[in-house]
Amino acid sequence: xxxxxxxINEMLKRLVAECLGTFALVFCGTGAxxxxxxxxGIVTHPGIAMVFGLVVMVxxxxxxxISGAHVNPAVSVALSIAGRFKKSNVIPYMLAQxxxxxxxxxxxxxxxPENVLLGSTIPRGSPMQSFLLEMILTFLLMVVILTxxxxxxxxxxxxxxxxxGTIGMEALFAGPICGASMNPARxxxxxxxxxxxxxVWIYILAPLTGAALGSIVYGVIVDFNFIKKESEKV
Numbered sequence: 001x002x003x004x005x006x007x008i009n010e011m012l013k014r015l016v017a018e019c020l021g022t023f024a025l026v027f028c029g030t031g032a033x034x035x036x037x038x039x040x041g042i043v044t045h046p047g048i049a050m051v052f053g054l055v056v057m058v059x060x061x062x063x064x065x066i067s068g069a070h071v072n073p074a075v076s077v078a079l080s081i082a083g084r085f086k087k088s089n090v091i092p093y094m095l096a097q098x099x100x101x102x103x104x105x106x107x108x109x110x111x112x113p114e115n116v117l118l119g120s121t122i123p124r125g126s127p128m129q130s131f132l133l134e135m136i137l138t139f140l141l142m143v144v145i146l147t148x149x150x151x152x153x154x155x156x157x158x159x160x161x162x163x164x165g166t167i168g169m170e171a172l173f174a175g176p177i178c179g180a181s182m183n184p185a186r187x188x189x190x191x192x193x194x195x196x197x198x199x200v201w202i203y204i205l206a207p208l209t210g211a212a213l214g215s216i217v218y219g220v221i222v223d224f225n226f227i228k229k230e231s232e233k234v
Contacts, residue, residue: 011089011092013067014066014067014068014089014093015067015092015093015095015096016096017063017066017067017069018067018069018070018071018093018096018097018100019096019097019099019100019103020063020100021059021062021063021067021069021070021071021100022072022096022097022098022099022100022101022104022185022186023100023101023103024055024058024059024100024104025052025055025056025059025071025100025101025104025183025186026100026101026104026105026119026185026186026189026190027104027107027108028051028052028055029048029051029052029055029119029186030104030105030108030118030119030186030189030190031104031108031119032047032048032051032052033048033119034108034112034115034118034119036048037115038112038115045172045175045176046172048171048175049168049169049171049172049175049180050168052167052168052171052180053164053165053166053167053168053169053171054164054168056071056160056163056164056167057160057161057163057164057165058160058164059071060156060159060160060163060164061156061157061160064156064159064160065156067093068085070093070097071097071100071183071185072097072182072183072184072185072186072207072211073093073094073097073098073183073184073185073207073208074138074142074182074184074207074208074210074212075142075145075183075211076089076090076093076094076097077090077094077208077211077212078142078145078211078212078214078215079145079215081212081215081216081219082146082215082218082219083219084146084149094185097185098184098185098188098189100185100189101185101186101188101189101190102188102189102192102193104189105118105119105189105190105192105194106193108190108193109193109194116194116196117190117194117196118190118193118194119190120187120190120191120196120200121178121179121181121187121190121199121200121202121203122179122196122199123177123178123179123199123202124176124177124178125177127199127202129177129178130177130178130179130199130202130206131202131205131206132206133174133177133178133180133206134178134179134180134181134182134202134203134206134207135206135207135209135210135213136210137170137174137178137180137182137210138182138206138207138209138210138211138214139210139211139213139214139217140166140170140214141163141167141170141182141210141211141214142210142211142213142214142215142218143214143217143218144162144163144166145159145163146214146215146218146222147162147218147222148162148163150222167180167182170182178202181203181207182207182210183203183207184203184204184207184208186203187200187203188200188203188204191203
C-alpha cells in the first residue's frame with residue numbers, strides 16, 4: 001500500500017475512534033443526567049459523576065492505543081501545546097469529537113423528545129463563577145493527563161484510572177455549580193441539539209484556557225521542553 005494511503009487509513013482510524021469515544025462520553029454522561037431527571041432522581045448526582053468518570057476510563061482503555069482517546073477538544077489543543085500531538089491533527093480531531101457529541105445528543109433527543117435541555121451545562125451561580133471553576137477544573141485535569149502519561153512505556157490502566165478518577169471527583173463536587181464540563185464537545189453537542197446557546201461560550205473558552213494553562217505550567221515545572229521531534233509526536 002502506498003505510504004500516503006497508509007497515513008490516510010491510520011488517520012481515519014484515529015478519527016473514528018475519537019468520534020466513537022466522544023459519542024460514548026456524551027451519550028452516557030448526559031444520558032445519565034436525562035435519566036436522572038426522567039426517573040425522579042434515581043441516578044443521583046454522585047451517580048452522574050461516577051458515570052462521567054467511568055465512561056472516560058473505559059474509553060481510554062478501549063481507544064487509547066488507537067487515537068490517544070482525547071475525546072475532548074481542549075485536551076487535543078493542550079497536548080499540541082505540550083509538543084505531544086501534531087498541530088496539523090488538532091482540527092480533524094476536534095471535528096471528529098464534536099461530530100460524536102452531536103450524534104450522541106441527537107440519539108438522546110430521539111429517545112427523550114420531551115427533555116428540553118438534554119444535559120446542557122448551565123451555571124448555577126454567576127457566569128464568571130462557572131467560568132473560573134471550569135478553567136481551574138480543566139487545568140487540574142490537564143496536569144493529571146500529562147503527568148499520568150509522561151512515561152512512554154506506561155500502560156493504559158494507570159492513566160485511565162487517574163484521568164477517569166479526576167473527572168469523577170471534579171464532577172462530584174463542582175457539578176452542582178458549573179456542570180463540570182471540562183470539555184467543549186460535551187457542551188456543544190447538547191447546546192446545538194437543544195438549541196440552548198446562552199452559556200455555551202463559558203464551556204468552550206474556559207476548558208480551552210484551563211487546558212492550555214495546565215500544559216504550559218506542566219511544561220515549565222516538569223518537562224522543561226516544548227520542542228519535540230516530529231517523530232515523537234502522535
